[in-house]
Amino acid sequence: MIDLQTPISDDDLDRLDVGDKITISGTIYTGRDAALPQLVELINEKEVPFDLNGSVIMHTAFSDAGIAPTTSSKVEIESTITPLSESGVKIHIGKGMLNDDTLKALNENNSIFVITPPVAALLTSKVLEKKCVLFENEGMEAMFELKVDRIPGIVAIKDGKRI
Template sequence: MKDLNTPITDEDLLNLNIGDQITISGTIYTGRDAALPQLVELIKEKKVPFDLNGSVIMHTAFSNAGIAPTTSSKVEIESTIPYLSENGIKIHIGKGMLSDETIKELDKNNSIFVITPPVAALLTSKVLDKKCVLFESEGMEAMFKLKVERIPGIVAIHNGLRI
């Protein structure tokens, strides 16, 4: 098990391989269908109220029931991955397969895709604190800033390769 702490650096990713089991601690952001396209627009307008460099984003909503990854290959999510990677996101956490084009963009921007078990109780137990930071009107699909300890995952896409 390899432990990572945010913010993630290029050097952190050098020591990772496909299939590595990792944990992530520190600050991660959440976003899915409703929030991620809006985040891309804020980046284009240079209006993101926090620094995305070295950040981690989990493709999930957040409710009182907890968190669990959503399917990352949904058009509204996968279409944002290249742009978000280009603008500082180092790790995308979700589930499902991504297109060859998205894999190339992750590689080009030295970002990775991590899958995590869709076990809401386990993942929710790793959340120490939460705060809505963008798009509050989207409810549970708003963007949250989470303080987490040891969110588990498996490196699924890295250096242009996939599991």
């Protein structure tokens, strides 16, 4: 198991290979269908209220029932992976198969896609603190900042290769 601490650096990613088991600690951001396209709009307007460089985004909603990854290949989510990677996001956490154009964009921007077991209770137990940071009107699909301890995952796409 390789332990990573946010923010994630290029050196952190250089030591990973497809299939590696990792844990992520520190600050991660959540977002899915409702929030991620709005975040890309804020990037385009240069109005993101936090630094995306070295960040981690998990494709999920957040509620008191917990967190679990949503399907990353949904158009509303997958279409955001390229601009988010170009803006400094290093790790995208989700589930599902991504298309070849997304794989190429991840490679070109030295970003990776990580899958994590869809076990809400396990993932929720790793959340130490939560705070809504954007799009509060979207309810559980708003964007949250989470303080986490050892979120588990598996590197699914890196250097143009996939599991």
